[in-house]
Amino acid sequence: MQDIHWGMIGAGDVTEVKSGPAFQKVEGSKLVAVMRRNAEKAEDYAKRHGIAKWYTNAQELIDDPEVNAIYIATPPDSHEDYALQVLKAGKAVYVEKPMTLSSVQAQNMAKAVGESGGKLTVAHYRREQPYFKKIKALLEEKAIGIPRLVSLRYWRKPLTQEALAETKTQWRLDPAISGGGLFHDIAPHQLDLMYYFFGDVDKAQGIAHNQAKIYPVDDAVAGQILFRNEVLFNGSWLFNASENSDTCEIIGSEGKITFSVFSNDPIGLTNQQGKQHFSFEHLAHVQEPMIAAVVAYLQDKRENPCSASEGFEVMRIIDAFIKQ
Known part of the structure:
Protein backbone atom coordinates (compact mmCIF):
# COMPACT_ATOMS: atom_id res chain seq x y z
CA MET A 1 0.00 0.00 0.00
CA GLN A 2 1.34 3.40 -0.96
CA ASP A 3 -0.38 6.63 0.15
CA ILE A 4 -3.13 6.07 2.65
CA HIS A 5 -6.42 7.63 1.61
CA TRP A 6 -8.66 7.75 4.66
CA GLY A 7 -12.39 7.70 4.96
CA MET A 8 -13.79 8.70 8.35
CA ILE A 9 -17.02 7.29 9.79
CA GLY A 10 -18.28 9.73 12.41
CA ALA A 11 -17.30 13.39 12.73
CA GLY A 12 -17.93 14.38 16.32
CA ASP A 13 -15.97 16.50 18.77
CA VAL A 14 -13.13 13.99 19.16
CA THR A 15 -12.21 14.45 15.49
CA GLU A 16 -12.23 18.25 15.33
CA VAL A 17 -8.75 18.76 16.82
CA LYS A 18 -7.48 15.56 18.43
CA SER A 19 -7.44 13.40 15.30
CA GLY A 20 -9.08 14.73 12.13
CA PRO A 21 -6.51 17.37 11.09
CA ALA A 22 -3.63 14.97 11.78
CA PHE A 23 -4.66 12.71 8.88
CA GLN A 24 -3.84 15.63 6.57
CA LYS A 25 -0.51 16.44 8.22
CA VAL A 26 1.13 13.00 8.29
CA GLU A 27 3.31 12.24 5.27
CA GLY A 28 1.72 9.70 2.93
CA SER A 29 -1.72 10.27 4.46
CA LYS A 30 -4.81 12.12 3.28
CA LEU A 31 -8.38 12.34 4.56
CA VAL A 32 -10.47 12.15 1.39
CA ALA A 33 -13.99 11.36 2.63
CA VAL A 34 -16.12 11.74 5.75
CA MET A 35 -19.45 10.21 6.74
CA ARG A 36 -22.06 11.51 9.15
CA ARG A 37 -25.77 10.65 9.10
CA ASN A 38 -26.74 14.33 9.26
CA ALA A 39 -26.11 15.67 5.75
CA GLU A 40 -25.80 19.30 6.82
CA LYS A 41 -23.21 18.47 9.49
CA ALA A 42 -21.32 16.11 7.17
CA GLU A 43 -21.05 18.75 4.46
CA ASP A 44 -20.06 21.43 6.97
CA TYR A 45 -17.32 19.24 8.44
CA ALA A 46 -15.96 18.40 4.97
CA LYS A 47 -15.85 22.06 3.95
CA ARG A 48 -14.19 23.24 7.16
CA HIS A 49 -11.49 20.56 7.01
CA GLY A 50 -10.83 20.59 3.28
CA ILE A 51 -12.20 17.10 2.63
CA ALA A 52 -13.28 16.44 -0.93
CA LYS A 53 -16.20 14.06 -0.34
CA TRP A 54 -18.87 13.52 2.29
CA TYR A 55 -21.48 10.82 2.78
CA THR A 56 -24.50 10.10 4.96
CA ASN A 57 -24.27 6.33 4.47
CA ALA A 58 -21.35 4.37 5.92
CA GLN A 59 -21.44 1.60 3.32
CA GLU A 60 -21.12 4.12 0.50
CA LEU A 61 -17.98 5.51 2.12
CA ILE A 62 -16.60 2.00 2.69
CA ASP A 63 -17.21 1.18 -0.98
CA ASP A 64 -15.55 4.37 -2.26
CA PRO A 65 -12.70 3.07 -4.49
CA GLU A 66 -10.44 5.98 -3.56
CA VAL A 67 -10.60 5.06 0.15
CA ASN A 68 -8.17 2.34 1.26
CA ALA A 69 -8.33 2.80 5.05
CA ILE A 70 -11.11 3.84 7.39
CA TYR A 71 -11.10 5.62 10.74
CA ILE A 72 -14.08 4.62 12.89
CA ALA A 73 -14.83 7.57 15.17
CA THR A 74 -18.37 6.73 16.24
CA PRO A 75 -19.57 5.81 19.75
CA PRO A 76 -18.50 2.29 20.85
CA ASP A 77 -21.84 0.56 20.19
CA SER A 78 -21.17 0.63 16.44
CA HIS A 79 -17.44 -0.15 16.42
CA GLU A 80 -17.76 -3.90 15.95
CA ASP A 81 -20.28 -3.72 13.09
CA TYR A 82 -18.39 -1.04 11.20
CA ALA A 83 -15.04 -2.78 11.67
CA LEU A 84 -16.43 -6.06 10.33
CA GLN A 85 -17.88 -4.26 7.30
CA VAL A 86 -14.56 -2.56 6.57
CA LEU A 87 -12.56 -5.76 6.94
CA LYS A 88 -15.01 -7.57 4.67
CA ALA A 89 -14.39 -4.86 2.06
CA GLY A 90 -10.66 -5.56 2.27
CA LYS A 91 -9.73 -2.21 3.77
CA ALA A 92 -7.70 -1.27 6.84
CA VAL A 93 -9.27 -0.11 10.10
CA TYR A 94 -8.27 2.47 12.71
CA VAL A 95 -10.88 2.27 15.47
CA GLU A 96 -11.45 4.65 18.37
CA LYS A 97 -11.29 3.60 22.00
CA PRO A 98 -12.90 1.98 23.83
CA MET A 99 -12.45 -0.67 21.18
CA THR A 100 -15.92 -2.12 21.74
CA LEU A 101 -18.67 -2.42 24.35
CA SER A 102 -17.14 -5.57 25.83
CA SER A 103 -14.31 -8.08 25.62
CA VAL A 104 -16.66 -10.47 23.78
CA GLN A 105 -17.09 -7.97 20.95
CA ALA A 106 -13.36 -7.19 21.00
CA GLN A 107 -12.60 -10.89 20.63
CA ASN A 108 -15.00 -11.09 17.68
CA MET A 109 -13.19 -8.19 16.06
CA ALA A 110 -9.76 -9.73 16.65
CA LYS A 111 -11.01 -13.03 15.20
CA ALA A 112 -12.27 -11.23 12.08
CA VAL A 113 -8.87 -9.61 11.61
CA GLY A 114 -7.18 -13.01 11.76
CA GLU A 115 -9.64 -14.67 9.41
CA SER A 116 -9.59 -11.86 6.85
CA GLY A 117 -5.86 -11.24 6.97
CA GLY A 118 -6.71 -7.57 7.26
CA LYS A 119 -5.15 -4.79 9.30
CA LEU A 120 -6.71 -3.12 12.33
CA THR A 121 -5.23 -0.72 14.87
CA VAL A 122 -6.90 0.47 18.06
CA ALA A 123 -6.56 4.20 18.81
CA HIS A 124 -4.71 3.85 22.11
CA TYR A 125 -2.76 6.83 20.88
CA ARG A 126 -0.85 7.70 24.05
CA ARG A 127 1.52 4.82 23.26
CA GLU A 128 3.11 6.90 20.53
CA GLN A 129 3.32 10.22 22.34
CA PRO A 130 6.86 11.27 23.42
CA TYR A 131 5.69 11.74 27.02
CA PHE A 132 4.71 8.09 27.50
CA LYS A 133 7.50 6.71 25.34
CA LYS A 134 9.87 8.43 27.79
CA ILE A 135 8.29 6.59 30.71
CA LYS A 136 8.62 3.28 28.87
CA ALA A 137 12.26 4.08 28.10
CA LEU A 138 12.97 4.84 31.78
CA LEU A 139 11.46 1.48 32.73
CA GLU A 140 13.49 -0.36 30.09
CA GLU A 141 16.65 1.42 31.24
CA LYS A 142 15.87 0.22 34.78
CA ALA A 143 16.02 3.80 36.01
CA ILE A 144 14.01 2.66 39.05
CA GLY A 145 15.36 -0.89 39.17
CA ILE A 146 12.70 -3.58 39.06
CA PRO A 147 9.13 -2.20 38.94
CA ARG A 148 7.11 -3.46 41.89
CA LEU A 149 3.89 -1.50 42.32
CA VAL A 150 1.77 0.97 40.37
CA SER A 151 -0.70 3.27 42.11
CA LEU A 152 -3.10 5.20 39.88
CA ARG A 153 -5.72 7.68 41.00
CA TYR A 154 -8.21 9.44 38.73
CA TRP A 155 -10.81 11.49 40.58
CA ARG A 156 -13.24 14.05 39.22
CA LYS A 157 -15.87 16.34 40.68
CA PRO A 158 -19.45 15.55 39.63
CA LEU A 159 -20.52 16.90 36.25
CA THR A 160 -22.53 20.11 36.27
CA GLN A 161 -26.12 20.22 35.07
CA GLU A 162 -24.89 22.06 31.97
CA ALA A 163 -22.43 19.27 31.18
CA LEU A 164 -25.06 16.61 31.77
CA ALA A 165 -27.33 18.29 29.23
CA GLU A 166 -24.73 18.04 26.45
CA THR A 167 -25.23 15.33 23.83
CA LYS A 168 -21.57 14.28 23.99
CA THR A 169 -22.00 13.62 27.73
CA GLN A 170 -25.35 11.87 27.52
CA TRP A 171 -24.20 9.05 25.27
CA ARG A 172 -21.16 8.44 27.46
CA LEU A 173 -23.51 7.81 30.39
CA ASP A 174 -25.65 5.33 28.44
CA PRO A 175 -24.25 1.77 28.81
CA ALA A 176 -26.03 0.65 25.64
CA ILE A 177 -23.95 3.13 23.65
CA SER A 178 -20.73 3.49 25.66
CA GLY A 179 -20.49 0.15 27.45
CA GLY A 180 -20.62 1.79 30.88
CA GLY A 181 -20.05 5.30 32.18
CA LEU A 182 -17.23 7.81 32.43
CA PHE A 183 -14.89 4.99 33.50
CA HIS A 184 -15.29 3.42 30.05
CA ASP A 185 -14.36 6.71 28.42
CA ILE A 186 -11.27 7.40 30.55
CA ALA A 187 -9.83 4.07 31.71
CA PRO A 188 -8.95 2.56 28.29
CA HIS A 189 -6.13 5.11 27.96
CA GLN A 190 -4.74 4.35 31.41
CA LEU A 191 -5.12 0.58 31.31
CA ASP A 192 -3.63 0.35 27.84
CA LEU A 193 -0.58 2.24 29.09
CA MET A 194 -0.20 -0.29 31.91
CA TYR A 195 -0.40 -3.12 29.37
CA TYR A 196 2.05 -1.25 27.12
CA PHE A 197 4.49 -0.77 30.02
CA PHE A 198 4.23 -4.15 31.75
CA GLY A 199 2.91 -6.74 29.29
CA ASP A 200 0.67 -9.73 29.83
CA VAL A 201 -1.79 -9.91 32.70
CA ASP A 202 -1.93 -12.83 35.12
CA LYS A 203 -4.95 -11.71 37.16
CA ALA A 204 -7.35 -8.76 37.15
CA GLN A 205 -10.21 -8.03 39.50
CA GLY A 206 -12.23 -5.08 40.68
CA ILE A 207 -15.45 -3.64 41.92
CA ALA A 208 -17.70 -0.93 40.50
CA HIS A 209 -20.57 0.89 42.20
CA ASN A 210 -22.93 3.81 41.74
CA GLN A 211 -22.36 5.78 44.93
CA ALA A 212 -23.75 9.26 44.33
CA LYS A 213 -26.65 8.19 42.09
CA ILE A 214 -26.08 11.29 39.93
CA TYR A 215 -25.64 9.20 36.81
CA PRO A 216 -27.44 5.99 35.73
CA VAL A 217 -24.09 4.18 35.75
CA ASP A 218 -21.27 3.31 38.15
CA ASP A 219 -19.36 6.37 39.33
CA ALA A 220 -16.72 4.60 41.44
CA VAL A 221 -14.38 1.84 40.29
CA ALA A 222 -11.45 0.17 42.03
CA GLY A 223 -9.27 -2.37 40.24
CA GLN A 224 -6.20 -4.51 40.77
CA ILE A 225 -3.90 -6.28 38.31
CA LEU A 226 -1.11 -8.77 38.77
CA PHE A 227 1.07 -8.76 35.68
CA ARG A 228 3.02 -11.87 34.69
CA ASN A 229 6.25 -10.01 35.44
CA GLU A 230 4.95 -9.72 39.03
CA VAL A 231 4.20 -5.99 38.92
CA LEU A 232 1.13 -5.13 41.00
CA PHE A 233 -1.31 -2.42 39.91
CA ASN A 234 -3.88 -0.68 42.06
CA GLY A 235 -6.20 1.93 40.54
CA SER A 236 -9.19 4.02 41.61
CA TRP A 237 -11.61 6.02 39.50
CA LEU A 238 -14.04 8.32 41.27
CA PHE A 239 -16.46 10.59 39.44
CA ASN A 240 -18.18 12.01 42.51
CA ALA A 241 -15.13 13.39 44.33
CA SER A 242 -14.63 16.69 46.15
CA GLU A 243 -11.41 17.31 44.22
CA ASN A 244 -9.78 16.43 40.94
CA SER A 245 -6.75 14.14 40.76
CA ASP A 246 -4.79 12.62 37.88
CA THR A 247 -1.74 10.88 39.30
CA CYS A 248 0.18 7.70 38.69
CA GLU A 249 3.21 6.43 40.57
CA ILE A 250 5.41 3.49 39.63
CA ILE A 251 7.45 2.24 42.57
CA GLY A 252 10.56 0.22 41.80
CA SER A 253 13.30 -1.51 43.79
CA GLU A 254 15.57 1.53 43.33
CA GLY A 255 13.27 4.52 42.86
CA LYS A 256 9.97 5.76 41.50
CA ILE A 257 8.39 7.47 38.49
CA THR A 258 5.45 9.85 38.87
CA PHE A 259 3.31 11.21 36.05
CA SER A 260 -0.19 12.17 34.93
CA VAL A 261 -2.09 10.53 32.11
CA PHE A 262 -4.19 13.52 31.04
CA SER A 263 -2.70 16.63 32.64
CA ASN A 264 0.72 16.67 30.92
CA ASP A 265 2.46 17.35 34.26
CA PRO A 266 6.25 16.88 34.15
CA ILE A 267 7.41 13.30 34.62
CA GLY A 268 9.17 12.90 37.94
CA LEU A 269 12.04 10.45 38.44
CA THR A 270 13.48 9.77 41.87
CA ASN A 271 16.33 7.30 42.27
CA GLN A 272 19.84 6.98 43.70
CA GLN A 273 21.03 9.83 41.45
CA GLY A 274 18.49 12.20 43.00
CA LYS A 275 15.42 13.83 41.47
CA GLN A 276 14.81 14.71 37.83
CA HIS A 277 11.88 16.10 35.85
CA PHE A 278 11.07 15.69 32.17
CA SER A 279 8.69 18.12 30.49
CA PHE A 280 7.01 17.78 27.11
CA GLU A 281 5.08 20.32 25.07
CA HIS A 282 1.38 19.76 24.63
CA LEU A 283 0.64 18.32 21.19
CA ALA A 284 -1.60 20.34 18.88
CA HIS A 285 -3.21 17.10 17.65
CA VAL A 286 -2.81 14.39 20.28
CA GLN A 287 -3.34 11.54 17.85
CA GLU A 288 -0.81 12.72 15.26
CA PRO A 305 1.32 0.10 17.09
CA CYS A 306 -1.74 -1.41 18.83
CA SER A 307 -3.24 -4.60 17.44
CA ALA A 308 -6.76 -5.98 17.81
CA SER A 309 -5.45 -8.66 20.17
CA GLU A 310 -3.90 -5.98 22.38
CA GLY A 311 -7.14 -4.02 22.34
CA PHE A 312 -8.95 -7.18 23.40
CA GLU A 313 -6.63 -7.56 26.41
CA VAL A 314 -7.49 -4.03 27.55
CA MET A 315 -11.22 -4.73 27.21
CA ARG A 316 -10.71 -7.92 29.20
CA ILE A 317 -9.23 -5.89 32.08
CA ILE A 318 -12.12 -3.42 31.94
CA ASP A 319 -14.65 -6.24 32.10
CA ALA A 320 -12.81 -7.81 35.03
CA PHE A 321 -13.03 -4.52 36.94
CA ILE A 322 -16.73 -3.86 36.44
CA LYS A 323 -18.39 -7.27 36.15
CA GLN A 324 -18.75 -8.81 39.59
Whole structure:
Protein backbone atom coordinates (compact mmCIF):
# COMPACT_ATOMS: atom_id res chain seq x y z
CA MET A 1 0.00 0.00 0.00
CA GLN A 2 1.34 3.40 -0.96
CA ASP A 3 -0.38 6.63 0.15
CA ILE A 4 -3.13 6.07 2.65
CA HIS A 5 -6.42 7.63 1.61
CA TRP A 6 -8.66 7.75 4.66
CA GLY A 7 -12.39 7.70 4.96
CA MET A 8 -13.79 8.70 8.35
CA ILE A 9 -17.02 7.29 9.79
CA GLY A 10 -18.28 9.73 12.41
CA ALA A 11 -17.30 13.39 12.73
CA GLY A 12 -17.93 14.38 16.32
CA ASP A 13 -15.97 16.50 18.77
CA VAL A 14 -13.13 13.99 19.16
CA THR A 15 -12.21 14.45 15.49
CA GLU A 16 -12.23 18.25 15.33
CA VAL A 17 -8.75 18.76 16.82
CA LYS A 18 -7.48 15.56 18.43
CA SER A 19 -7.44 13.40 15.30
CA GLY A 20 -9.08 14.73 12.13
CA PRO A 21 -6.51 17.37 11.09
CA ALA A 22 -3.63 14.97 11.78
CA PHE A 23 -4.66 12.71 8.88
CA GLN A 24 -3.84 15.63 6.57
CA LYS A 25 -0.51 16.44 8.22
CA VAL A 26 1.13 13.00 8.29
CA GLU A 27 3.31 12.24 5.27
CA GLY A 28 1.72 9.70 2.93
CA SER A 29 -1.72 10.27 4.46
CA LYS A 30 -4.81 12.12 3.28
CA LEU A 31 -8.38 12.34 4.56
CA VAL A 32 -10.47 12.15 1.39
CA ALA A 33 -13.99 11.36 2.63
CA VAL A 34 -16.12 11.74 5.75
CA MET A 35 -19.45 10.21 6.74
CA ARG A 36 -22.06 11.51 9.15
CA ARG A 37 -25.77 10.65 9.10
CA ASN A 38 -26.74 14.33 9.26
CA ALA A 39 -26.11 15.67 5.75
CA GLU A 40 -25.80 19.30 6.82
CA LYS A 41 -23.21 18.47 9.49
CA ALA A 42 -21.32 16.11 7.17
CA GLU A 43 -21.05 18.75 4.46
CA ASP A 44 -20.06 21.43 6.97
CA TYR A 45 -17.32 19.24 8.44
CA ALA A 46 -15.96 18.40 4.97
CA LYS A 47 -15.85 22.06 3.95
CA ARG A 48 -14.19 23.24 7.16
CA HIS A 49 -11.49 20.56 7.01
CA GLY A 50 -10.83 20.59 3.28
CA ILE A 51 -12.20 17.10 2.63
CA ALA A 52 -13.28 16.44 -0.93
CA LYS A 53 -16.20 14.06 -0.34
CA TRP A 54 -18.87 13.52 2.29
CA TYR A 55 -21.48 10.82 2.78
CA THR A 56 -24.50 10.10 4.96
CA ASN A 57 -24.27 6.33 4.47
CA ALA A 58 -21.35 4.37 5.92
CA GLN A 59 -21.44 1.60 3.32
CA GLU A 60 -21.12 4.12 0.50
CA LEU A 61 -17.98 5.51 2.12
CA ILE A 62 -16.60 2.00 2.69
CA ASP A 63 -17.21 1.18 -0.98
CA ASP A 64 -15.55 4.37 -2.26
CA PRO A 65 -12.70 3.07 -4.49
CA GLU A 66 -10.44 5.98 -3.56
CA VAL A 67 -10.60 5.06 0.15
CA ASN A 68 -8.17 2.34 1.26
CA ALA A 69 -8.33 2.80 5.05
CA ILE A 70 -11.11 3.84 7.39
CA TYR A 71 -11.10 5.62 10.74
CA ILE A 72 -14.08 4.62 12.89
CA ALA A 73 -14.83 7.57 15.17
CA THR A 74 -18.37 6.73 16.24
CA PRO A 75 -19.57 5.81 19.75
CA PRO A 76 -18.50 2.29 20.85
CA ASP A 77 -21.84 0.56 20.19
CA SER A 78 -21.17 0.63 16.44
CA HIS A 79 -17.44 -0.15 16.42
CA GLU A 80 -17.76 -3.90 15.95
CA ASP A 81 -20.28 -3.72 13.09
CA TYR A 82 -18.39 -1.04 11.20
CA ALA A 83 -15.04 -2.78 11.67
CA LEU A 84 -16.43 -6.06 10.33
CA GLN A 85 -17.88 -4.26 7.30
CA VAL A 86 -14.56 -2.56 6.57
CA LEU A 87 -12.56 -5.76 6.94
CA LYS A 88 -15.01 -7.57 4.67
CA ALA A 89 -14.39 -4.86 2.06
CA GLY A 90 -10.66 -5.56 2.27
CA LYS A 91 -9.73 -2.21 3.77
CA ALA A 92 -7.70 -1.27 6.84
CA VAL A 93 -9.27 -0.11 10.10
CA TYR A 94 -8.27 2.47 12.71
CA VAL A 95 -10.88 2.27 15.47
CA GLU A 96 -11.45 4.65 18.37
CA LYS A 97 -11.29 3.60 22.00
CA PRO A 98 -12.90 1.98 23.83
CA MET A 99 -12.45 -0.67 21.18
CA THR A 100 -15.92 -2.12 21.74
CA LEU A 101 -18.67 -2.42 24.35
CA SER A 102 -17.14 -5.57 25.83
CA SER A 103 -14.31 -8.08 25.62
CA VAL A 104 -16.66 -10.47 23.78
CA GLN A 105 -17.09 -7.97 20.95
CA ALA A 106 -13.36 -7.19 21.00
CA GLN A 107 -12.60 -10.89 20.63
CA ASN A 108 -15.00 -11.09 17.68
CA MET A 109 -13.19 -8.19 16.06
CA ALA A 110 -9.76 -9.73 16.65
CA LYS A 111 -11.01 -13.03 15.20
CA ALA A 112 -12.27 -11.23 12.08
CA VAL A 113 -8.87 -9.61 11.61
CA GLY A 114 -7.18 -13.01 11.76
CA GLU A 115 -9.64 -14.67 9.41
CA SER A 116 -9.59 -11.86 6.85
CA GLY A 117 -5.86 -11.24 6.97
CA GLY A 118 -6.71 -7.57 7.26
CA LYS A 119 -5.15 -4.79 9.30
CA LEU A 120 -6.71 -3.12 12.33
CA THR A 121 -5.23 -0.72 14.87
CA VAL A 122 -6.90 0.47 18.06
CA ALA A 123 -6.56 4.20 18.81
CA HIS A 124 -4.71 3.85 22.11
CA TYR A 125 -2.76 6.83 20.88
CA ARG A 126 -0.85 7.70 24.05
CA ARG A 127 1.52 4.82 23.26
CA GLU A 128 3.11 6.90 20.53
CA GLN A 129 3.32 10.22 22.34
CA PRO A 130 6.86 11.27 23.42
CA TYR A 131 5.69 11.74 27.02
CA PHE A 132 4.71 8.09 27.50
CA LYS A 133 7.50 6.71 25.34
CA LYS A 134 9.87 8.43 27.79
CA ILE A 135 8.29 6.59 30.71
CA LYS A 136 8.62 3.28 28.87
CA ALA A 137 12.26 4.08 28.10
CA LEU A 138 12.97 4.84 31.78
CA LEU A 139 11.46 1.48 32.73
CA GLU A 140 13.49 -0.36 30.09
CA GLU A 141 16.65 1.42 31.24
CA LYS A 142 15.87 0.22 34.78
CA ALA A 143 16.02 3.80 36.01
CA ILE A 144 14.01 2.66 39.05
CA GLY A 145 15.36 -0.89 39.17
CA ILE A 146 12.70 -3.58 39.06
CA PRO A 147 9.13 -2.20 38.94
CA ARG A 148 7.11 -3.46 41.89
CA LEU A 149 3.89 -1.50 42.32
CA VAL A 150 1.77 0.97 40.37
CA SER A 151 -0.70 3.27 42.11
CA LEU A 152 -3.10 5.20 39.88
CA ARG A 153 -5.72 7.68 41.00
CA TYR A 154 -8.21 9.44 38.73
CA TRP A 155 -10.81 11.49 40.58
CA ARG A 156 -13.24 14.05 39.22
CA LYS A 157 -15.87 16.34 40.68
CA PRO A 158 -19.45 15.55 39.63
CA LEU A 159 -20.52 16.90 36.25
CA THR A 160 -22.53 20.11 36.27
CA GLN A 161 -26.12 20.22 35.07
CA GLU A 162 -24.89 22.06 31.97
CA ALA A 163 -22.43 19.27 31.18
CA LEU A 164 -25.06 16.61 31.77
CA ALA A 165 -27.33 18.29 29.23
CA GLU A 166 -24.73 18.04 26.45
CA THR A 167 -25.23 15.33 23.83
CA LYS A 168 -21.57 14.28 23.99
CA THR A 169 -22.00 13.62 27.73
CA GLN A 170 -25.35 11.87 27.52
CA TRP A 171 -24.20 9.05 25.27
CA ARG A 172 -21.16 8.44 27.46
CA LEU A 173 -23.51 7.81 30.39
CA ASP A 174 -25.65 5.33 28.44
CA PRO A 175 -24.25 1.77 28.81
CA ALA A 176 -26.03 0.65 25.64
CA ILE A 177 -23.95 3.13 23.65
CA SER A 178 -20.73 3.49 25.66
CA GLY A 179 -20.49 0.15 27.45
CA GLY A 180 -20.62 1.79 30.88
CA GLY A 181 -20.05 5.30 32.18
CA LEU A 182 -17.23 7.81 32.43
CA PHE A 183 -14.89 4.99 33.50
CA HIS A 184 -15.29 3.42 30.05
CA ASP A 185 -14.36 6.71 28.42
CA ILE A 186 -11.27 7.40 30.55
CA ALA A 187 -9.83 4.07 31.71
CA PRO A 188 -8.95 2.56 28.29
CA HIS A 189 -6.13 5.11 27.96
CA GLN A 190 -4.74 4.35 31.41
CA LEU A 191 -5.12 0.58 31.31
CA ASP A 192 -3.63 0.35 27.84
CA LEU A 193 -0.58 2.24 29.09
CA MET A 194 -0.20 -0.29 31.91
CA TYR A 195 -0.40 -3.12 29.37
CA TYR A 196 2.05 -1.25 27.12
CA PHE A 197 4.49 -0.77 30.02
CA PHE A 198 4.23 -4.15 31.75
CA GLY A 199 2.91 -6.74 29.29
CA ASP A 200 0.67 -9.73 29.83
CA VAL A 201 -1.79 -9.91 32.70
CA ASP A 202 -1.93 -12.83 35.12
CA LYS A 203 -4.95 -11.71 37.16
CA ALA A 204 -7.35 -8.76 37.15
CA GLN A 205 -10.21 -8.03 39.50
CA GLY A 206 -12.23 -5.08 40.68
CA ILE A 207 -15.45 -3.64 41.92
CA ALA A 208 -17.70 -0.93 40.50
CA HIS A 209 -20.57 0.89 42.20
CA ASN A 210 -22.93 3.81 41.74
CA GLN A 211 -22.36 5.78 44.93
CA ALA A 212 -23.75 9.26 44.33
CA LYS A 213 -26.65 8.19 42.09
CA ILE A 214 -26.08 11.29 39.93
CA TYR A 215 -25.64 9.20 36.81
CA PRO A 216 -27.44 5.99 35.73
CA VAL A 217 -24.09 4.18 35.75
CA ASP A 218 -21.27 3.31 38.15
CA ASP A 219 -19.36 6.37 39.33
CA ALA A 220 -16.72 4.60 41.44
CA VAL A 221 -14.38 1.84 40.29
CA ALA A 222 -11.45 0.17 42.03
CA GLY A 223 -9.27 -2.37 40.24
CA GLN A 224 -6.20 -4.51 40.77
CA ILE A 225 -3.90 -6.28 38.31
CA LEU A 226 -1.11 -8.77 38.77
CA PHE A 227 1.07 -8.76 35.68
CA ARG A 228 3.02 -11.87 34.69
CA ASN A 229 6.25 -10.01 35.44
CA GLU A 230 4.95 -9.72 39.03
CA VAL A 231 4.20 -5.99 38.92
CA LEU A 232 1.13 -5.13 41.00
CA PHE A 233 -1.31 -2.42 39.91
CA ASN A 234 -3.88 -0.68 42.06
CA GLY A 235 -6.20 1.93 40.54
CA SER A 236 -9.19 4.02 41.61
CA TRP A 237 -11.61 6.02 39.50
CA LEU A 238 -14.04 8.32 41.27
CA PHE A 239 -16.46 10.59 39.44
CA ASN A 240 -18.18 12.01 42.51
CA ALA A 241 -15.13 13.39 44.33
CA SER A 242 -14.63 16.69 46.15
CA GLU A 243 -11.41 17.31 44.22
CA ASN A 244 -9.78 16.43 40.94
CA SER A 245 -6.75 14.14 40.76
CA ASP A 246 -4.79 12.62 37.88
CA THR A 247 -1.74 10.88 39.30
CA CYS A 248 0.18 7.70 38.69
CA GLU A 249 3.21 6.43 40.57
CA ILE A 250 5.41 3.49 39.63
CA ILE A 251 7.45 2.24 42.57
CA GLY A 252 10.56 0.22 41.80
CA SER A 253 13.30 -1.51 43.79
CA GLU A 254 15.57 1.53 43.33
CA GLY A 255 13.27 4.52 42.86
CA LYS A 256 9.97 5.76 41.50
CA ILE A 257 8.39 7.47 38.49
CA THR A 258 5.45 9.85 38.87
CA PHE A 259 3.31 11.21 36.05
CA SER A 260 -0.19 12.17 34.93
CA VAL A 261 -2.09 10.53 32.11
CA PHE A 262 -4.19 13.52 31.04
CA SER A 263 -2.70 16.63 32.64
CA ASN A 264 0.72 16.67 30.92
CA ASP A 265 2.46 17.35 34.26
CA PRO A 266 6.25 16.88 34.15
CA ILE A 267 7.41 13.30 34.62
CA GLY A 268 9.17 12.90 37.94
CA LEU A 269 12.04 10.45 38.44
CA THR A 270 13.48 9.77 41.87
CA ASN A 271 16.33 7.30 42.27
CA GLN A 272 19.84 6.98 43.70
CA GLN A 273 21.03 9.83 41.45
CA GLY A 274 18.49 12.20 43.00
CA LYS A 275 15.42 13.83 41.47
CA GLN A 276 14.81 14.71 37.83
CA HIS A 277 11.88 16.10 35.85
CA PHE A 278 11.07 15.69 32.17
CA SER A 279 8.69 18.12 30.49
CA PHE A 280 7.01 17.78 27.11
CA GLU A 281 5.08 20.32 25.07
CA HIS A 282 1.38 19.76 24.63
CA LEU A 283 0.64 18.32 21.19
CA ALA A 284 -1.60 20.34 18.88
CA HIS A 285 -3.21 17.10 17.65
CA VAL A 286 -2.81 14.39 20.28
CA GLN A 287 -3.34 11.54 17.85
CA GLU A 288 -0.81 12.72 15.26
CA PRO A 289 2.09 10.49 16.45
CA MET A 290 -0.19 7.44 16.48
CA ILE A 291 -1.66 8.22 13.08
CA ALA A 292 1.89 8.51 11.71
CA ALA A 293 2.65 5.10 13.21
CA VAL A 294 -0.52 3.59 11.73
CA VAL A 295 0.30 4.98 8.28
CA ALA A 296 3.80 3.47 8.51
CA TYR A 297 2.25 0.14 9.59
CA LEU A 298 -0.19 0.15 6.67
CA GLN A 299 2.75 0.87 4.35
CA ASP A 300 4.56 -2.18 5.82
CA LYS A 301 7.30 -0.02 7.33
CA ARG A 302 6.77 -1.07 10.97
CA GLU A 303 4.79 -3.33 13.29
CA ASN A 304 1.22 -2.59 14.35
CA PRO A 305 1.32 0.10 17.09
CA CYS A 306 -1.74 -1.41 18.83
CA SER A 307 -3.24 -4.60 17.44
CA ALA A 308 -6.76 -5.98 17.81
CA SER A 309 -5.45 -8.66 20.17
CA GLU A 310 -3.90 -5.98 22.38
CA GLY A 311 -7.14 -4.02 22.34
CA PHE A 312 -8.95 -7.18 23.40
CA GLU A 313 -6.63 -7.56 26.41
CA VAL A 314 -7.49 -4.03 27.55
CA MET A 315 -11.22 -4.73 27.21
CA ARG A 316 -10.71 -7.92 29.20
CA ILE A 317 -9.23 -5.89 32.08
CA ILE A 318 -12.12 -3.42 31.94
CA ASP A 319 -14.65 -6.24 32.10
CA ALA A 320 -12.81 -7.81 35.03
CA PHE A 321 -13.03 -4.52 36.94
CA ILE A 322 -16.73 -3.86 36.44
CA LYS A 323 -18.39 -7.27 36.15
CA GLN A 324 -18.75 -8.81 39.59
